[in-house]
Amino acid sequence: MKQHEKQENPRKGTLKIIPLGGLGEVGANMMVYEYEGEILVVDTGLMFPENDMLGIDYIIPDISYLIQRRNKVKGIVITHGHEDHTGAIRHVLEELQAPIYATPLTRGLLEAKLARNGMAKKAHIETVNAGESRKIGPFTVDFFHVCHSIPDGVGLGIDCPAGLVVHTGDYKFDHTPVDNKPTDYAKLAEFQRRGVMALLADSTNSERKGWTPSERVIDDAFDKVFRDAPGRILVATFASLISRMQQVGNAALKHNRKMAFAGVSMVDNAAIARTLGYLKLPDSLLVNLEEALHMKDSEVVIMCTGSQGEPTSILGRLSNGSHRIFDVKKGDTIVLSSHPIPGNEESVSGTINRLFERGANVIYEALAPVHVSGHASQEEMKLLMHLTRPKFFIPIHGELRQLKQHAQLAREIGIPAENIEVILNGQSVEFSNGKMRLAERVPASYVRVHGSGVGDVSDMVMQERDLLSKEGVIIVNLTMDKSTNRSMKDPEIITRGFMAQQGGGELMNGLKNRVTDTAAKANGHLQKDVEQAVSNYLYRETRRKPMVLVNINKN
Ligand SMILES: [Zn+2]
Numbered sequence: 001m002k003q004h005e006k007q008e009n010p011r012k013g014t015l016k017i018i019p020l021g022g023l024g025e026v027g028a029n030m031m032v033y034e035y036e037g038e039i040l041v042v043d044t045g046l047m048f049p050e051n052d053m054l055g056i057d058y059i060i061p062d063i064s065y066l067i068q069r070r071n072k073v074k075g076i077v078i079t080h081g082h083e084d085h086t087g088a089i090r091h092v093l094e095e096l097q098a099p100i101y102a103t104p105l106t107r108g109l110l111e112a113k114l115a116r117n118g119m120a121k122k123a124h125i126e127t128v129n130a131g132e133s134r135k136i137g138p139f140t141v142d143f144f145h146v147c148h149s150i151p152d153g154v155g156l157g158i159d160c161p162a163g164l165v166v167h168t169g170d171y172k173f174d175h176t177p178v179d180n181k182p183t184d185y186a187k188l189a190e191f192q193r194r195g196v197m198a199l200l201a202d203s204t205n206s207e208r209k210g211w212t213p214s215e216r217v218i219d220d221a222f223d224k225v226f227r228d229a230p231g232r233i234l235v236a237t238f239a240s241l242i243s244r245m246q247q248v249g250n251a252a253l254k255h256n257r258k259m260a261f262a263g264v265s266m267v268d269n270a271a272i273a274r275t276l277g278y279l280k281l282p283d284s285l286l287v288n289l290e291e292a293l294h295m296k297d298s299e300v301v302i303m304c305t306g307s308q309g310e311p312t313s314i315l316g317r318l319s320n321g322s323h324r325i326f327d328v329k330k331g332d333t334i335v336l337s338s339h340p341i342p343g344n345e346e347s348v349s350g351t352i353n354r355l356f357e358r359g360a361n362v363i364y365e366a367l368a369p370v371h372v373s374g375h376a377s378q379e380e381m382k383l384l385m386h387l388t389r390p391k392f393f394i395p396i397h398g399e400l401r402q403l404k405q406h407a408q409l410a411r412e413i414g415i416p417a418e419n420i421e422v423i424l425n426g427q428s429v430e431f432s433n434g435k436m437r438l439a440e441r442v443p444a445s446y447v448r449v450h451g452s453g454v455g456d457v458s459d460m461v462m463q464e465r466d467l468l469s470k471e472g473v474i475i476v477n478l479t480m481d482k483s484t485n486r487s488m489k490d491p492e493i494i495t496r497g498f499m500a501q502q503g504g505g506e507l508m509n510g511l512k513n514r515v516t517d518t519a520a521k522a523n524g525h526l527q528k529d530v531e532q533a534v535s536n537y538l539y540r541e542t543r544r545k546p547m548v549l550v551n552i553n554k555n
């Protein structure tokens with residue numbers, strides 16, 4: 001690692017990098033590069049909610065730092081079309097106007113996303129192809145091709161008078177990618193010759209030894225699934241996993257099945273990728289969902305969303321029998337072709353159980369290689385560092401433990417510990433005169449987006465939604481005599497989403513007696529006492545905790 005010491009160009013000015021999202025978490029990626037007050041934004045991602053965030057659609061980075069400097073934002077570069085890099089684009093464009101730079105497929109996906117929100121006209125998007133460079137404010141940005149689980153992903157060489165930074169985006173070193181375009185190793189070597197001041201690299205799989213398998217291994221797994229499946233096949237994955245669509249399409253062609261996409265984002269993304277030539281599926285292969293449902297079971301494969309156990313996704317609905325067009329049935333083979341995002345394991349597992357319950361055969365990562373990661377493992381990470389030989393290293397895109405592990409790898413290959421900085425969202429870092437130092441913290445908390453609006457949903461509301469969705473609700477109407485303060489008639493008890501499996505009569509009578517007793521004894525805290533008594537009784541009898549609402553009418 002001698003060469004990284006060389007500095008041919010005199011360094012001028014100060015470059016600041018500010019992570020607004022994606023460091024300390026998987027998702028909501030957003031990095032700010034600021035040179036002498038002028039700003040380049042890399043990625044505008046969202047993060048899917050964790051289990052305990054019921055009813056929240058997604059989370060986006062806090063962009064108040066950018067809003068305060070909206071006229072200084074010279075451009076927004078999007079590295080690839082995944083939601084954790086694109087999902088917040090409309091929220092950013094609602095606050096500031098800056099040209100967006102993206103490769104053709106990424107652009108297509110961005111445009112569709114913006115069009116769904118009536119914002120297509122607001123965006124000025126410039127197409128860039130991998131291998132090209134653009135001058136954006138004080139930065140010269142080289143776009144280089146990287147392999148990932150979506151075509152047309154790029155990493156960036158971001159140059160300014162303070163030095164050259166390589167920002168990988170999501171990458172792996174797949175020698176046999178689905179689209180036959182390996183990562184641009186030559187470009188990485190060229191960066192090394194120019195002298196890389198800092199490397200910011202994807203840490204997702206830093207805990208995984210060895211090499212990430214090629215996307216090709218999935219082909220064999222799908223081949224087997226298609227050979228063995230007696231009835232319909234459903235493949236659930238992310239709507240933006242275009243490479244997987246190609247692989248499922250190839251298997252369908254080989255095994256004489258027709259293919260349908262279910263869900264708006266899936267249908268849209270497939271159409272865009274086909275139009276732009278990134279998804280090569282003949283017209284004769286494709287049918288729409290309606291047609292697929294009327295065909296012989298053994299002749300169709302349906303691709304849908306929901307591999308993360310999202311309750312409102314197609315697979316989520318199928319698993320609890322609430323999809324409006326179709327149901328899972330005995331003989332269906334359902335493939336979950338993705339890895340649960342940390343925090344989603346429980347809901348994924350619940351979905352799998354419910355699908356089995358409905359008679360489907362479910363195949364998931366633990367059973368067969370129906371998914372491989374789109375992110376580099378340890379050996380690839382080390383190779384990247386050797387290829388670029390950065391002076392400084394900052395791990396990005398990962399939870400803290402993944403960032404830490406990535407930093408450890410960097411030390412192992414000889415980058416001095418003082419040249420490595422593990423930072424989390426909001427912690428900015430400055431480079432000047434070839435030195436790196438921690439700089440100020442900026443606001444970088446979560447912004448929760450629910451429904452169509454942005455803003456805060458109080459914790460109270462969240463808890464209520466949680467209770468309602470998991471345990472249902474019990475409403476107790478008590479009519480009290482004003483003069484005697486005794487209940488005038490039997491309490492009325494209404495249940496929603498609770499009593500179904502509990503088999504009603506006996507429990508309900510017990511509950512009524514309990515309410516009447518409590519009301520007779522209560523002094524002063526009638527409502528609270530009844531609430532408490534009902535909760536306790538139900539928990540004792542059923543081990544469930546529905547939301548309890550008590551109305552008291554006085555006559
Ligand atoms: Zn990605």
Ligand SMILES: [Zn+2]
Nearest residue numbers: 082084085170
């Ligand atoms: Zn990502």
